[in-house]
Amino acid sequence: MEKTIKIKENVFYVGVNDPQRRLFDELIPLPDGTTYNAYIVKGSKKTALIDTADPPKSDVLLSNLKNAGVAKIDYIISHHGEQDHSGSIPVLLSLYPDSRVLTNDKCKAELIDMLCIDEDRVTVIKDGEEVSLGDKTLRFIFTPWVHWPETFITYLPEDKILFTCDFLGSHFAFDAGKGLFVENNEDIYLPAKRYYAEIMSPFRTVIRKNLGKIKDIEVDILAPSHGPLYRGKDFIESCYNDWSSDAVKNKLLLAYVSMHGSTGAIARYFIEALKKRGIEVAAFDLADADVGELAMELIESATAVIGSPTVLAGPHPKAVYAAYLVKALRPKTRYLSVIGSYSWGGKMVEQLVEMLGTVGAEIIEPVMVKGYPVQEDFSALDDLAEKIKLKHQNLGLL
Numbered sequence: 402m403e404k405t406i407k408i409k410e411n412v413f414y415v416g417v418n419d420p421q422r423r424l425f426d427e428l429i430p431l432p433d434g435t436t437y438n439a440y441i442v443k444g445s446k447k448t449a450l451i452d453t454a455d456p457p458k459s460d461v462l463l464s465n466l467k468n469a470g471v472a473k474i475d476y477i478i479s480h481h482g483e484q485d486h487s488g489s490i491p492v493l494l495s496l497y498p499d500s501r502v503l504t505n506d507k508c509k510a511e512l513i514d515m516l517c518i519d520e521d522r523v524t525v526i527k528d529g530e531e532v533s534l535g536d537k538t539l540r541f542i543f544t545p546w547v548h549w550p551e552t553f554i555t556y557l558p559e560d561k562i563l564f565t566c567d568f569l570g571s572h573f574a575f576d577a578g579k580g581l582f583v584e585n586n587e588d589i590y591l592p593a594k595r596y597y598a599e600i601m602s603p604f605r606t607v608i609r610k611n612l613g614k615i616k617d618i619e620v621d622i623l624a625p626s627h628g629p630l631y632r633g634k635d636f637i638e639s640c641y642n643d644w645s646s647d648a649v650k651n652k653l654l655l656a657y658v659s660m661h662g663s664t665g666a667i668a669r670y671f672i673e674a675l676k677k678r679g680i681e682v683a684a685f686d687l688a689d690a691d692v693g694e695l696a697m698e699l700i701e702s703a704t705a706v707i708g709s710p711t712v713l714a715g716p717h718p719k720a721v722y723a724a725y726l727v728k729a730l731r732p733k734t735r736y737l738s739v740i741g742s743y744s745w746g747g748k749m750v751e752q753l754v755e756m757l758g759t760v761g762a763e764i765i766e767p768v769m770v771k772g773y774p775v776q777e778d779f780s781a782l783d784d785l786a787e788k789i790k791l792k793h794q795n796l797g798l799l
Contacts (some may be wrong), residue, residue: 405469406577408630409539409560409621411443414581415450415465417458420574420786425485429599430693433592434574437485438626440564441466442557444534448477449503451555451564452626453489462489463496473497476532478539479504480566481552482511491516503532505543507551528553544568544611545655546604554615561621568611569637571628583629586636591697592628593637597644598696603731605645612641647733649703651798653680653789654734656695656723657708658687663742663773664710670779671706671740674786679799680704684710687719696730703798704736704789705762707753714747724756731760736792738785739767742774765789 406414416438423431437454439462454462466474474497479487490512494500502512502523509525512518526532528543534612540556547568555564571593575581583589601608615634617788623631631637659665665686674681683698699705705727710722716724720741727737735755739750750767757764768785770778793799 403729406581408440408581408624409562410561412557413441413443413469414470414577414630415441415462415469416452416577417461417465418574418577419455419458425572429572430691431572432478432691432693433572435572435627436574437462437463438624440624441469442534442537442539444537446533446535448473449476449478449532449539449746450474450493450532451478451576451624452480452486452566453477453493455485456488459489459492461490474500475534476500476539478555478564479508479512479628480564481549482508482515483549484515486566487512487516490518494518494522505541505551505553508553511551517789525676534721540746542614544614544721545605546720547611548600548604556618562624563615563617563618563620563622564624566626568625569599569623569631569634569641570625573628575629579727581630581635583631586677589629593640594644594697594700595693596627598695598700602644603729605733608641608645612638612645621752644700648701649733649735649796649798650701651679651681652698652702653682653704653706653736654702655682655684655706656683656687656690656720657710657740658710658717658719659708660710660712660717663770664708664740667742667768667770667774667778667782668708668741670774671708671782671786674783675789678786678790680786680790680793692726695726699727699730699732699734702732702734703793703796704738705732705734706738706740707757709739709741709753711741711743711747714749716741716749716753720753721756724753725733728756728759734760734762735796736765736789738765738789739764740769740782740785741767742770742772743792744772750762751760763792765792774778
């Protein structure tokens, strides 16, 4: 960043753009890159830095602070222990020897463990506590499990700014010099949905509780730690209310992989059988599927089905990965099943069903085909599609 980006009087954006990053946690695809948003709040008596940046980008953050004319930092607010937010804290504590980290007790322990921070430089804050910067006030609101247990957010009541850390954010790189804010909600909808699906969806029950904590807060600016800022909170709050609700759609997610064509033929026939019955299908060939897109479909699909050939008496490794993803994301999907093929036997179905059984959805009897599918097998797939249609009808989706 080459200039200070003023948000409101004495509140500045000093974050870091990372448009080239394509993988997060060595797991999550980042087709749009990301940002590590950080903010300076200058009160009449004290100055606070809200979050920091990923360690490889510490030099950019320091340059931004210099450009913002920050000679002294009294408080470094650490909302979340993960290094993309906290990783620059050690160098900041060295450069600003009078600064103190303000965080909660759980995050304090994480910062000590992961960053080897001197605990004497950390002050523990409590839920609802306020810290005065003079003519500005920081109010801390604990929002656990969005997406780690220690996460909290900060409200600046004088300027009606809500700093939400990972909560309500998006992995979306932007040029801060050209604008900080979402200008078109349609442009950010899919990146925000992907972000929710990949990171937040396992915690949808507590997300609803945390949404309740900010429901009545008056917000002019919502400032997350990833992605662009929002003018107000209505749009992204509405999205999260929708995504975290119990509502599902008349949609089936099919994630499959085929080695020699049998499971592929099964999947293609099954897709058409479902469509004939009025069920929307989101199909993913796991050979090259984007797990972020798969996760987005899981948010609202009433049914999910894993398709796999049998490999060494068990599921194909990519089908195992898909089943593990479903298990880890804990979607609100109501029904699950398995389709696939085998040559001489094995426990492919049993292993996948065992993994999927922890989701809490009803398991519909799987369909397994020996070799290449024939008419009898296609009839079984029709029966499975009919069962799913009836299930969706019972939910009022058809």
